[in-house]
Amino acid sequence: MRHHCWKFGALAAITTAVLAAPAGAASGRLTVKADQPGARISPMLYGLMTEEINHSYDGGLYGELIQNRVFKDDAANPVHWSVDLNGGAAGSIALDANQPIPDTALTTCLRLDVSTAGTGRGVGAANDGYWGIPVKPSTSYRASFYAKADDNFKGPLTLTIESTDGTRVAAQAAAPAPGATWKKYTVTLKTDAAVTEGSQYRFIVSAKGTGAVWLNQISLFPPTFNNRPNGNRIDLMDLQAGMSPTFLRLPGGNYLEGGSIDERFDWKKTLGPIEQRPGHQGPWSYRSTDGLGLLEFLEWCEDLKIEPLLAVYAGYSLDGQHIEPGPALAPFVQDALDEIEYLTGDKNTTWGARRIADGHPKPFPLHYVEIGNEDEFDKSASYDGRYAQFQDAIKAKYPKLQLIATSTVTQRKPDLIDDHFYRTAAEMERDSGHYDNYDRSGPKIFVGEWASQDVSTPWVDADKKGPTPSLSAALGDAAWMIGMERNSDIVLMSCYAPMFVNVNKGARQWAVNLIGYDANASFGSPSYYAQAMFGANKGDVVLPAAVTLADAPVQPAPKGKVGVGTWATQAEFKDIQVTQGAASILPAGDVHWALGPGEWKQDGGVLQQSSNANGTDALLGDAAWTDYTYHVKARKIGGKEGFLIKFHAQDSDNYVQWNIGGWSNTRSTLQRASDGAVEEFGGSKPLTVETGRWYDIRIEVQGMKIRCYLDDQLITEATDTPSVVSPLYTTASRDLKSGDVILKVVNTAADAQTLDVDIQGVKNVAKDAQEHVLTGRLRDINTIDAPKNAAVTDSTLHGAGPTFTHEFPAYSVTVLRLKTKK
Template structure:
């Protein structure tokens, strides 16, 4: 996600915005004192125009029913039970009379295989997405359909809801073979529950039944939903990474055939997504639904250009990720994918006379899209297998297109065996850029502001392609803002960064958190969106070195009860014993007298069977049961665990304060591919330590966990598995200072992620500055969440007239504040 253009700051209009009242400390004791010292004579890292961008993946119905403006669901009758057990070719359609989905030689084309045979006097009605088809009074909607009626028929097309018609009906005369027919509606009422109905006087065949709002983003045909596209544009992103994500490198990598002998891959293929929309494939989506590919590679490139963002496509490396962990040995298939990637670059950059440049030109864009970066692979858990294939992609790309930066990756986590192995291979191979992904708790982000301080300045650059704190409350956005100050401070290493995921339809959510939420009638930015927007619109061109005092903290020992759990697995536990450091017994339970000491706080089905405590539901996730005292400290925990069935292993918890705050040793997690200690903090999890490994079904394991102060040592079958010390402070006060070369302004960015105000003495080190600064503040209660009807996290613009070489500014509790200080 990259581009040139954004760094201006607040407009004059924004400065005139009514200023809201910010939270203020009620008492003197509600203020913590800090200092910030700036060194304007020193030179920090240069910040590229492409520093911050956006990552689009078709998850949470982000494309069909979302950014892609098509209002009809399953418009081509291609939904299939083979893709989703609940789907049929008539999903989202209702029939009156006689109608049948047909797949025979009379089809529209080889990629659009299923069509609807509609009987005389019959009709079909489409329900759209969410509550129905959204139309607004006075606005135009463009209908189209591919139809065939050898004997001729009249189609009557209506827009209606339960209260009646929403527009004047249209009649379309159809005769002969397949052809496209069009009509336009003007809505007479506003409704969120519209239905599109098509009725035929005589028998007809229908396909690609479509309804688009005329008012799409930039009024483009086959266009984007305006409000969503404009919210993304308002971020002024430097790059657009697409089309995923897990959907890029998952699904079958083998061809499959139907009775007709037709073959294609069920993984994402960019060539399936271009050309006339009626000739594009519909395919299964990794996230559990079908995608029409109406929003395809051409539209992605066009959107990137429209918002001034660098296009950054990601192609599969023929090693699956996201828990699938398979690598193809089909050399011919690998060569074809490599050639497809070369063809993609030609499609983006080739002259209109080239083979694939000609395709782009025919679609309406004779000029190149100026592709400079391309990602190969996504979150592969098999680093050696991935890197061997990545090298082949890179060699082929660099041989033909040496100007293209080929981006590798480091797997799905911020640390662990896969991460370390992948980085080692990438460093040794001289890779230009490595894509890191991680989703962690707010505490992790507050603890790891210095993550990139120690990265090799001469090694591969970092593309932080996916990151987020695990939630959409203001406390999550505050933690991300604090972390972003560290990204900017290390802009010589971190060249690209994008929050993920970008979009979520509130009625079709596969993943949380998400930046922009929507339904069929409205969209709204999360608290995280407001942080991203503030940073992305006020980046600056270079870091001005600065330092700040920290927050005094006192960290006691790890305390908490113990717990047992499973995840998509049935397991049995026995011989639980907790011993204090002095040797006294805190808990001993062999379950001979039942399980009265245990409290079930998760799901699943627990019972005592044959002297063991057994969780029998192999589909249930997070089945936590707890025992003991939350005040326990300095203890040894022993338990015997046996996997009985299921996908994973078992989880043993310690330091359990409550259901949202604990540690657990996850043995055989991630589809039984690795083990890790995870820390839950306010419901969000982060990985403390991890290793590859699996758990055998039917084997009894001895698990021992030794807790001393803040150090934990873990033993598996009597052998030390690992150890860690959790003593890193979660610093709530962070800052970074940058300079805008165009305006000469210093931009002082301060995050105060705590419930007390931060009274701060700021020393600008002799910089020649004006006395008046423009200020943008985000402040709210930590648990505040933006919704469709309430947006407590909203930027407030103001001015501050007390700027001097040294001055004091009080940053509100739980706030992100940017001061743009002009030079004198």
């Protein structure tokens, strides 16, 4: 979840043309040649990806309701547990690392001491769940726990689900008094029809009687999908099914690597009964129970009727630890072979027999294996050799498996390369044709992580942003999917990331996520609905499609304010001048900056930015300024890079800037931002900014011509000619079984777009068609309280035919299914 990948090559077989209409045309035109099928669309194009981030598994998909069930989340305190004193009772709770349960991984338990039993249920240990315990009427909950007691304790145990304020009991059940040795107990609690639904509840294990009781692996499960005993939340499984996915990339990205080698996803330690699983520290600041282990991942796939895409640990972790190719890597290669055998082996194999013993006799289907995750971040450059060692071993035993590389390799040719993209919606829209010119002779593509971001740096202060994308991001996502679908001869698979987020404060580490939930309810974002529309309406072959616009977009002449900024750098700026000829166009008197992100301070004539934030800016002047010379002096105080000198700026999202000392202080280039989407132009040159030195910067703009000087030396000369971007993105395909022609149209404009649709090369087109539309305002989001504020409207379109006129709403994603004779 950390980077973008960029690759270009030869022309795609079929593209969507966007042209200007002849003068005087009232409507645009969409022409589809249904009798000229092109590339086949990959049946595996749309899948799922998630990992243990944002409490996606524990506190999310995994059904367990108790947080810190084995008391290892904090070595000093029983976090998420508190003592409950009822009816005058007195006692305490504390961690105890001296009472391990034999033949299990349960080494730390909770000791509950009762000194006074009182008149109520006694002394209890109360758990607050994952931001509450969810309760529904007429529902059974399965509780289990290990317990033992000292010789003084004789009373029973009581299990209670009650409101957090203690005024309402939702369900209660008794358990036998524990004996002197560890024993596992299972109890069912059931709510009645009058219970108030919600998550403002807690779970309590109470002891009635004096003495000491030890407790471990306290678990509470609601009903699960397909009634699996260690299963998943029903609503979150239903939402995934609604996307019509074909695969699950498991177990995740960073979650696979771990913060260190010891913290990787060690799949063998996730097998068997949950009491045999020690759990491990996850890479996103909290522990994983590993209740959702390898077999549960595979059953997750089975329940959704999709295939696993298995990612295997390849010898690199997030802290930079790596295993050199050769003998040291061999055990990890063998571990991957064992894992593949666990999925696919029969009873005569070691790990196939283990899977059968774990309760799943039938092998799982497996066609794709990914070697590692985002290995371009490995500064040792060892991935080329590591990948080769894995490929040689896996192909020798499983020659039909398709192997995916996570970074460029040269020693072996992978079957697929994994590309990742996290960018603004505008960037995704503009790059919808990313794979149109991709080299068809190289490896195929798996876009293993991608998303349109409507907030900057979603991994920074995630609790203050998001938690799910707006309709604006959904439009970017849909435009990007159109490009992938149109190029599905090379893009075989894709999956949005991250998929899940617990929306409670303190639960998330990433701010833009597909599906949101709390303990009790869930919702799909606008981007989710775009995904669902595409997944449910994927044709078999691409059809040539061309759009002619009634009014071609016109690029206005460049103009705008000036400004300064930084990226992870502290700097000072002074002696600002903006002139036209010999005359200054700055207002007389003090310079008044419009201060944007960053920590800005103006002292006399010096403007200082002192934060380490990315993308700080301060703007000055008139948005109508044209043809001027901008002069400023700048000094770097500290940080990683240099200066961002802005001009032709309309606001913080629309500007041109000279990036001096960017890319870790290695080069300079011009960049153009449009609605937050940033692109380079004019070439780049090596350049390093010295700390503490004042630089004299001058930028001359005349029409579209730009000249950039540093200390009176011409560094960059370019022409500002931004590309004209169409507001429409479209693709066409055909379902070979039904004969349906499927049109997907994304309108990113603020106005509706009317098109004359012409379906050529078919005998006839039925008058009634299916129409699915996602539209609204750009800032529209969905929430727990308004889960379908921006959702899909399904209807029947009357009046279709070989030719018909249709209006595509402003800010919309539209899917039309046209019935034709094959």
